Amino acid sequence: MLIRRPSDILPSEITPRELFLRRRDFLKTAAGAALLTAFPAIAAEKLAGARNSLFSTTETPTPYKDVTTYNNFYEFGTDKSDPVEKAQRLNTRPWSIAVEGLVKHPRTFAIEDLIKLAPLEERIYRMRCVEGWSMVIPWLGLPLATLLKQVEPQGAAKYVEFISAADPQSMPGVKSRVLDWPYVEGLRVDEAMQPLTLLALGLYGEVLPKQNGAPVRLVVPWKYGFKSAKSIVKIRLVEKEPNTAWMKANAHEYGFYSNVNPAVDHPRWSQATERRIGEFQKRKTLPFNGYAAQVAQLYAGLDLQKFF
Numbered sequence: 678m679l680i681r682r683p684s685d686i687l688p689s690e691i692t693p694r695e696l697f698l699r700r701r702d703f704l705k706t707a708a709g710a711a712l713l714t715a716f717p718a719i720a721a722e723k724l725a726g727a728r729n730s731l732f733s734t735t736e737t738p739t740p741y742k743d744v745t746t747y748n749n750f751y752e753f754g755t756d757k758s759d760p761v762e763k764a765q766r767l768n769t770r771p772w773s774i775a776v777e778g779l780v781k782h783p784r785t786f787a788i789e790d791l792i793k794l795a796p797l798e799e800r801i802y803r804m805r806c807v808e809g810w811s812m813v814i815p816w817l818g819l820p821l822a823t824l825l826k827q828v829e830p831q832g833a834a835k836y837v838e839f840i841s842a843a844d845p846q847s848m849p850g851v852k853s854r855v856l857d858w859p860y861v862e863g864l865r866v867d868e869a870m871q872p873l874t875l876l877a878l879g880l881y882g883e884v885l886p887k888q889n890g891a892p893v894r895l896v897v898p899w900k901y902g903f904k905s906a907k908s909i910v911k912i913r914l915v916e917k918e919p920n921t922a923w924m925k926a927n928a929h930e931y932g933f934y935s936n937v938n939p940a941v942d943h944p945r946w947s948q949a950t951e952r953r954i955g956e957f958q959k960r961k962t963l964p965f966n967g968y969a970a971q972v973a974q975l976y977a978g979l980d981l982q983k984f985f
């Protein structure tokens with residue numbers, strides 16, 4: 678069994694009691710028991726993955742408690758505390774992602790299929806929200822490129838569209854008009870194939886908490902946090918630039934590219950600095966969130982003041 682004894686759990690990892698009880702209840706159900714037999718790694722709390730040091734920052738990860746209680750997930754409300762308080766009702770099993778559009782082999786991947794595509798890797802990434810705060814998060818996942826190679830994008834495919842779940846029954850925020858649901862994000866195909874772009878299934882060595890986008894979310898560390906769509910149900914390969922939820926809400930403030938760029942202010946505030954959660958002094962924000970060496974060449978010849 679992979680469930681840890683209390684003595685194995687660091688204080689920083691202790692999850693809210695309600696979460697723990699729900700997990701325990703899930704494991705007691707027939708579905709939970711069947712999953713546990715077939716896929717022990719995903720049904721238990723723990724999720725294993727060897728650290729990929731080439732892609733990981735050596736900076737200190739933000740405490741588990743902050744990573745899992747200070748969240749943006751508007752499907753559950755707009756307060757930072759709404760996701761942890763309200764997302765626990767989201768049913769994340771069974772779950773699948775339909776991959777369709779301009780691909781040679783359209784296919785629906787159950788979560789269990791994703792785990793079989795490649796060994797999960799731990800990648801410690803810097804993440805920066807457009808609001809001006811940042812965190813360092815040890816993700817567990819697989820490169821999005823691994824999934825895309827399975828379906829083989831057609832030549833005409835230029836963009837990848839990511840569509841999140843939008844279930845008014847379990848997602849109270851979907852009843853509000855704050856965004857045009859479902860949450861939609863997009864990348865160019867070459868950005869999606871960039872080795873840093875991750876499909877995350879876990880963090881801190883365990884299954885992704887619901888407030889962080891369970892069971893599967895995108896992670897694009899050189900772009901503002903909102904590009905990293907949570908609880909994805911569909912991925913579409915398309916010819917035209919997707920109209921993302923944030924562009925629909927305010928195209929003037931949120932462009933398609935959304936690369937972390939300290940030289941381009943948000944119309945209402947500067948992006949020159951950020952506050953790392955847990956620190957008091959502000960840090961200078963780095964171009965492409967510190968990943969310029971890996972990704973800057975993707976934008977050679979593109980005016981990043983215009984294509985913000």
Ligand SMILES: Nc1nc2c(c(=O)[nH]1)N[C@H]1C(S)=C(S)[C@@H](COP(=O)(O)O)O[C@H]1N2
Binds near residue numbers: 807841888889906908
């Ligand atoms: N579906 C969906 N995905 C989303 C969001 C959202 O509201 N809905 N918020 C985004 C924003 S603004 C940020 S900063 C990150 C936050 O991820 P985290 O809570 O895991 O740190 O998720 C992004 N993905």
Ligand SMILES: [Mo]
Binds near residue numbers: 805806901903
């Ligand atoms: Mo964000």
